[in-house]
Amino acid sequence: MGVERELFETFFRQHHLAACRFACALVGGAEAEDAVQEAFVRLHLRQRRLPAVENPEAFFYRILYNVCRTLLRRRRVRAALAGWLGRPEPPRPGAGLELSQAWRILSPRERAIFYLMDFRGWDMAAVAAALGMRPATVRVHRHRLRSKIVNWEAES
Amino acid sequence: MNDPFGAFAPATPPDAMLAAVHREAGRRRRRRRSVLAGLACLAVAAVALWWFRPAPAPPSTGGAVLVHAVTHGDQEVPYTLLTLPDGMTMVVVRTAP
Numbered sequence: 001m002g003v004e005r006e007l008f009e010t011f012f013r014q015h016h017l018a019a020c021r022f023a024c025a026l027v028g029g030a031e032a033e034d035a036v037q038e039a040f041v042r043l044h045l046r047q048r049r050l051p052a053v054e055n056p057e058a059f060f061y062r063i064l065y066n067v068c069r070t071l072l073r074r075r076r077v078r079a080a081l082a083g084w085l086g087r088p089e090p091p092r093p094g095a096g097l098e099l100s101q102a103w104r105i106l107s108p109r110e111r112a113i114f115y116l117m118d119f120r121g122w123d124m125a126a127v128a129a130a131l132g133m134r135p136a137t138v139r140v141h142r143h144r145l146r147s148k149i150v151n152w153e154a155e156s
Numbered sequence: 157m158n159d160p161f162g163a164f165a166p167a168t169p170p171d172a173m174l175a176a177v178h179r180e181a182g183r184r185r186r187r188r189r190s191v192l193a194g195l196a197c198l199a200v201a202a203v204a205l206w207w208f209r210p211a212p213a214p215p216s217t218g219g220a221v222l223v224h225a226v227t228h229g230d231q232e233v234p235y236t237l238l239t240l241p242d243g244m245t246m247v248v249v250r251t252a253p
Binding site: 009012013016017020021022024025029032033036037040041044045103115119120 | 158159160161162164166167168170173174176177178180181184185
């Protein structure tokens with residue numbers, strides 16, 4: 001138990017900041033820390049499996065990516081409900097780096113692929129393992145997101 | 157390429173977040189254990205209730221039969237209670253010819 005805890009804490013200290021930035025890229029600054037904390041809690045509950053996991057970083061980023069998608073889904077539902085009730089959604093507390101317009105045109109999956117490959121330098125296999133898809137699918141999404149960005153630049 | 161989110165600095169210090177993670181994980185673990193223990197108790201109670209269930213009631217005989225003694229003349233004689241297929245009970249007395 002002690003070894004697992006120590007391993008978990010080492011992993012936390014190594015990846016905390018990078019995970020916050022990744023979550024910020026997906027959900028924005030206001031909810032990034034919530035997402036990271038939730039992902040680390042889920043990892044903590046599975047920490048016995050951590051030594052046996054082949055790529056702990058990809059394992060953790062898969063959890064974080066799923067948490068971010070859940071947050072985005074909840075946000076969409078909240079916005080739809082607020083629109084349906086005719087009440088504007090209250091502003092979320094917490095200042096942070098908000099998503100730029102260019103970043104908003106990408107889907108969460110494309111944001112994750114773009115961020116991990118182009119800014120973190122992950123290779124396609126690692127991104128595929130982290131996001132739970134095949135490398136060929138990653139390649140297709142990357143191609144699509146580049147087209148989107150080129151189109152957006154041409155329009156603006 | 158430069159990380160566009162490299163300027164993002166979390167407001168919560170890492171140590172505070174780590175403590176919160178430990179606390180929350182412990183709370184969820186305890187809740188999970190208590191739910192599992194509750195389910196186990198329910199299963200044990202269900203098995204115990206089934207195991208010690210009351211015996212099924214005997215089929216009704218169509219009327220109470222109470223025989224203390226059968227006399228033949230001024231003598232008591234042995235008798236046998238015979239349950240008929242329709243639920244009635246017949247008293248069979250064997251007497252000397």
